[in-house]
Amino acid sequence: MKILVPIKRVVDYNVKVRVKMDGSGVDLTGVKMSMNPFDEIAVEEAIRLREKGAATEVVVVSVGVAQAADTLRTAMAMGADRAILVQSEESPEPLAVAKILKALVTRESPDLVILGKQAIDDDMNATGQMLAGLLDWPQATFASKIEKTGDGIEVTREVDGGSETLALALPAVVTADLRLNEPRYASLPNIMKAKKKPLETLQAADLGVDMGRRLTVVSVAEPPGRKAGVKVGSAAELVEKLRNEAKVI
Amino acid sequence: MTERETMTFDVLIVGGGPSGLAAAIRLKQLLPDLAVCLVEKGSEIGAHIVSGAVIDPHALGELLPDWRDRDSPLTTPVTDEDMYYLTQNRAFRVPALGLLMPHLANHGNFVISLGDFCRWLAAQAEQLGVEIYPGFAAADVLIEEGRVAGVLTGDMGITRAGEEGPNYAPGMELRATYTLFAEGCRGSLTKTLMARYALREGADPQTYGLGIKEVWEIPADRHRPGHVVHSFGWPLDDHTYGGAWLYHFGRNLVSYGFVTGLAYSNPWLSPYDEMQRTKLHPLFRPIFEGGRRLIYGARALSEGGLQSIPRLTFPGGALVGDAAGFLNTPKIKGTHTAMKSGMLAAEAIADALAGKEAEPVSYTARFRSSWLHEELHGARNIRPAFAKWGTRRGALYAGFDAALLRGRAPWTLHFTHGDNEALAPAASSPKPAYPKPDGKITFDKLSSVFLSNTNHEEDQPVHLRLRDPDLWRPVNWDRFRAPESRYCPAGVYEVADAETEPRLVINAQNCVHCKTCDIKDPDQNIDWRTPEGGGGPNYPGGM
Ligand SMILES: Cc1cc2nc3c(=O)[nH]c(=O)nc-3n(C[C@H](O)[C@H](O)[C@H](O)COP(=O)(O)OP(=O)(O)OC[C@H]3O[C@@H](n4cnc5c(N)ncnc54)[C@H](O)[C@@H]3O)c2cc1C
Ligand code: SF4
Numbered sequence: 052m053k054i055l056v057p058i059k060r061v062v063d064y065n066v067k068v069r070v071k072m073d074g075s076g077v078d079l080t081g082v083k084m085s086m087n088p089f090d091e092i093a094v095e096e097a098i099r100l101r102e103k104g105a106a107t108e109v110v111v112v113s114v115g116v117a118q119a120a121d122t123l124r125t126a127m128a129m130g131a132d133r134a135i136l137v138q139s140e141e142s143p144e145p146l147a148v149a150k151i152l153k154a155l156v157t158r159e160s161p162d163l164v165i166l167g168k169q170a171i172d173d174d175m176n177a178t179g180q181m182l183a184g185l186l187d188w189p190q191a192t193f194a195s196k197i198e199k200t201g202d203g204i205e206v207t208r209e210v211d212g213g214s215e216t217l218a219l220a221l222p223a224v225v226t227a228d229l230r231l232n233e234p235r236y237a238s239l240p241n242i243m244k245a246k247k248k249p250l251e252t253l254q255a256a257d258l259g260v261d262m263g264r265r266l267t268v269v270s271v272a273e274p275p276g277r278k279a280g281v282k283v284g285s286a287a288e289l290v291e292k293l294r295n296e297a298k299v300i
Numbered sequence: 301m302t303e304r305e306t307m308t309f310d311v312l313i314v315g316g317g318p319s320g321l322a323a324a325i326r327l328k329q330l331l332p333d334l335a336v337c338l339v340e341k342g343s344e345i346g347a348h349i350v351s352g353a354v355i356d357p358h359a360l361g362e363l364l365p366d367w368r369d370r371d372s373p374l375t376t377p378v379t380d381e382d383m384y385y386l387t388q389n390r391a392f393r394v395p396a397l398g399l400l401m402p403h404l405a406n407h408g409n410f411v412i413s414l415g416d417f418c419r420w421l422a423a424q425a426e427q428l429g430v431e432i433y434p435g436f437a438a439a440d441v442l443i444e445e446g447r448v449a450g451v452l453t454g455d456m457g458i459t460r461a462g463e464e465g466p467n468y469a470p471g472m473e474l475r476a477t478y479t480l481f482a483e484g485c486r487g488s489l490t491k492t493l494m495a496r497y498a499l500r501e502g503a504d505p506q507t508y509g510l511g512i513k514e515v516w517e518i519p520a521d522r523h524r525p526g527h528v529v530h531s532f533g534w535p536l537d538d539h540t541y542g543g544a545w546l547y548h549f550g551r552n553l554v555s556y557g558f559v560t561g562l563a564y565s566n567p568w569l570s571p572y573d574e575m576q577r578t579k580l581h582p583l584f585r586p587i588f589e590g591g592r593r594l595i596y597g598a599r600a601l602s603e604g605g606l607q608s609i610p611r612l613t614f615p616g617g618a619l620v621g622d623a624a625g626f627l628n629t630p631k632i633k634g635t636h637t638a639m640k641s642g643m644l645a646a647e648a649i650a651d652a653l654a655g656k657e658a659e660p661v662s663y664t665a666r667f668r669s670s671w672l673h674e675e676l677h678g679a680r681n682i683r684p685a686f687a688k689w690g691t692r693r694g695a696l697y698a699g700f701d702a703a704l705l706r707g708r709a710p711w712t713l714h715f716t717h718g719d720n721e722a723l724a725p726a727a728s729s730p731k732p733a734y735p736k737p738d739g740k741i742t743f744d745k746l747s748s749v750f751l752s753n754t755n756h757e758e759d760q761p762v763h764l765r766l767r768d769p770d771l772w773r774p775v776n777w778d779r780f781r782a783p784e785s786r787y788c789p790a791g792v793y794e795v796a797d798a799e800t801e802p803r804l805v806i807n808a809q810n811c812v813h814c815k816t817c818d819i820k821d822p823d824q825n826i827d828w829r830t831p832e833g834g835g836g837p838n839y840p841g842g843m
Binding site: 066067069080082083235238239242243246 | 305415472842
């Protein structure tokens with residue numbers, strides 16, 4: 052079984068982003084970028100499947116700017132076998148990414164595509180589903196467990212109030228949720244070795260995909276600052292405040 | 301225990317600040333085939349860098365003569381500068397600054413974010429083939445038969461209890477013919493090397509300052525790109541060295557900060573609160589009104605200058621940059637000096653490789669005959685004059701030494717003791733009354749640390765240790781009332797149960813790696829060691 056893992060370079064989860072003064076977006080100058088944490092989980096799962104003997108090859112792919120090559124190197128340092136960088140402008144939209152991935156699936160013919168459930172920069176939660184739709188493959192989103200069965204996979208997914216287990220025929224698309232696993236560190240020796248693993252670079256245009264924008268950002272604003280808490284003197288006052296000020300009861 | 305892996309290089313560099321990066325670049329320029337590796341404890345290059353910074357491009361021009369064509373971040377030239385002596389409500393501008401204090405003149409210099417500059421230098425180094433590994437701390441020095449043979453990187457995934465956790469990855473042996481220690485001020489491995497090779501013998505004790513910095517975005521109508529302001533005097537007393545800076549740069553950004561000389565004697569003094577309250581002075585307050593604070597950070601700097609520079613080389617390596625103490629203190633500039641020292645050390649390594657010598661000894665001679673030595677020699681008496689005579693008389697001496705003698709005084713003033721020995725007992729020291737933070741211009745420590753993006757893996761051994769925990773109560777508490785709870789700019793040290801059974805709580809995960817506790821603790825009982833690589837602050841661009 053061959054696994055394709057698409058990964059995205061996003062603002063590091065430790066960074067407190069700030070909105071540009073003119074409200075046109077988030078200020079990304081000089082900000083630390085890393086692999087989307089859900090994608091790290093996807094990479095880890097693919098590597099574990101390979102280590103268990105359920106998969107033979109893990110290929111990582113990223114659609115984005117040239118520096119996304121660093122993110123792909125990190126995935127190879129974790130254990131992915133090789134990488135493909137599809138160069139495009141900053142932050143392509145989910146539909147464009149799904150179309151590019153479809154073109155790569157046709158080229159690479161993986162049996163399984165594991166993606167992060169969403170990217171922490173725009174929280175779109177769309178690429179996996181769109182890819183499955185474009186490919187007309189079965190999909191299991193928000194996976195918290197993936198198990199190889201005879202000729203398919205079983206995926207446990209998190210749903211409201213519990214979990215649900217699906218059986219999927221391959222090829223399939225799975226998106227990874229937080230509890231699927233805890234990704235390993237890329238150790239220094241492995242980072243050094245990853246420098247020598249193959250990384251192929253393609254241009255988005257070469258894959259014949261229309262990268263045109265379909266979404267317009269109207270405005271970006273920071274959440275309103277939290278008001279300082281107040282101490283209440285009695286239960287009655289609390290109820291009064293909840294009813295009349297917070298209007299929650 | 302899992303086996304450690306080993307990699308061997310020609311030259312290994314510990315630390316990705318200006319000195320380490322300049323050394324790496326110079327090495328590859330001299331010997332393109334050399335295998336040069338650099339490790340940095342920050343999660344990326346620049347993540348742990350705190351500086352002013354007004355930089356003098358002298359060394360950069362020697363290292364990369366075509367730097368102007370390389371899209372460098374030196375985009376804000378210094379346009380004008382002012383120096384003020386402050387009293388509580390007034391500011392007196394030092395007239396004819398260029399004449400009186402020529403050592404401070406900033407013509408031809410640039411206001412930059414040193415973190416961004418390091419990111420850019422790292423890109424230049426990588427283009428030349430330097431292998432750079434951020435996120436890995438050098439935790440121990442490898443010494444074999446008396447010679448430094450490289451370093452061990454820290455283990456990852458050790459639990460707080462000291463056991464191997466599920467994500468355990470053992471550290472690695474990085475071996476090299478020569479290792480350069482470019483850890484910056486008060487390097488943790490540099491410290492062990494100084495002891496092991498008695499490098500400080502014959503040098504004055506080092507004296508330090510703690511710089512605490514904020515980056516603000518201010519309304520465009522108040523922004524004067526390239527304007528540089530320094531102040532001294534209030535709020536510090538005449539016996540405490542230090543002052544504020546305010547540099548306008550980039551797009552509506554200002555770098556504001558405050559340096560407190562760590563030779564201060566009042567254990568109640570809080571460098572953090574001095575920096576906060578100085579913003580309220582009528583000279584500074586209008587700049588901040590209506591602005592927003594973006595980043596916070598802190599870092600110590602070595603202020604001793606020439607007299608405090610230790611022996612620079614030992615078998616298998618050398619010290620470069622602020623780890624050795626090359627800062628030009630009266631100028632508060634250590635970037636060009638750090639870079640130059642890195643370049644000189646690189647040249648000495650090329651000499652040593654050619655002669656198959658264990659110790660890159662020509663570094664010392666190269667330093668002595670360089671402009672770097674001449675510059676530090678000219679500045680050598682100014683900081684000690686402040687130590688000897690206090691701020692006002694020290695400043696007079698500085699003007700006299702620099703303007704009349706042009707740094708060529710036939711005498712050299714000395715430092716007599718370490719900063720840790722300077723504290724007076726708490727009982728006999730006055731308590732300063734610091735204003736409460738207003739949440740608009742001044743802030744509390746925790747909301748500040750939040751803006752340093754500091755993060756340490758929680759489940760790891762505490763990287764700040766008391767060598768002898770029993771000393772804390774009689775020394776730190778009984779005599780000095782826990783000065784660490786005031787000088788630490790990140791609120792790492794807290795005293796619990798002060799009324800009953802006082803004990804020290806160490807919130808190590810907040811540590812911004814400024815190294816002040818390692819310097820100022822009265823009996824040097826606090827030992828700062830590298831935490832898991834990648835931990836610590838994550839200073840963003842602009843810092
Ligand atoms: C508040 C302040 C203001 C300043 N203002 C100015 C100014 O305006 N102009 C100017 O020219 N200079 C200024 N300086 C001085 C200047 O910043 C320093 O002299 C210069 O940064 C020293 O460079 P360095 O490479 O020696 O060390 P650093 O810049 O400190 O870099 C050391 C690097 O090594 C890393 N490191 C340390 N130990 C380890 C380890 N064991 N393993 C791995 N990595 C490690 C650190 O994380 C860091 O990235 C200022 C300094 C401070 C603190
Ligand atoms: S614990 Fe020490 S090194 Fe860390 S921030 Fe506090 S004083 Fe600085």
